[in-house]
């Protein structure tokens with residue numbers, strides 16, 4: 001590749017970076033800087049996908065599971081939806097994703113230890129307590145990020161522990 005081509009490529013990269021900067025407000029060194037901040041490191045990451053109808057069948061077969069798996073807050077929030085099972089399924093996915101982020105499997109922490117709450121904007125947040133809270137402290141986790149999505153058929157959650 002000629003030096004001229006490399007120069008042209010670099011120019012295009014700079015233009016793209018400028019465009020990114022105008023849209024997202026930070027670029028280049030700023031972004032590198034953000035990644036290097038120790039408080040921003042990702043300690044754990046988890047994702048989980050749940051089939052809504054599978055959750056529906058399980059909860060219909062064993063109705064007591066609703067109380068065991070979900071906190072009062074989560075059940076009340078789910079009841080306000082047209083299809084509460086979608087919201088329950090995605091919250092179950094969030095609990096399993098949080099377990100992955102903590103590096104533990106089923107049984108290591110209580111189902112109520114991970115609670116999904118809604119902020120005033122509707123964005124979900126994780127409240128972590130009990131054995132999960134203790135483990136999070138041991139791992140140095142100070143912040144949780146969670147994102148949820150669901151359709152009539154599937155529910156997915158992504159969780160990051162920072």
Ligand SMILES: CC(C)(COP(=O)(O)OP(=O)(O)OC[C@H]1O[C@@H](n2cnc3c(N)ncnc32)[C@H](O)[C@@H]1OP(=O)(O)O)[C@@H](O)C(=O)NCCC(=O)NCCS
Pocket residue numbers: 086087090118121122123124148149150151
């Ligand atoms: C956020 C939003 C785009 C999701 O819409 P959607 O594609 O129809 O629905 P999805 O299944 O993908 O996501 C639903 C989940 O998004 C989450 N959510 C809702 N508002 C949110 C927000 N402001 N930011 C992040 N997540 C949000 C909720 O946990 C919701 O699940 P729940 O109903 O079980 O609590 C929609 O709720 C919206 O337009 N909200 C208002 C605008 C807004 O705040 N947008 C910010 C996005 S960055």
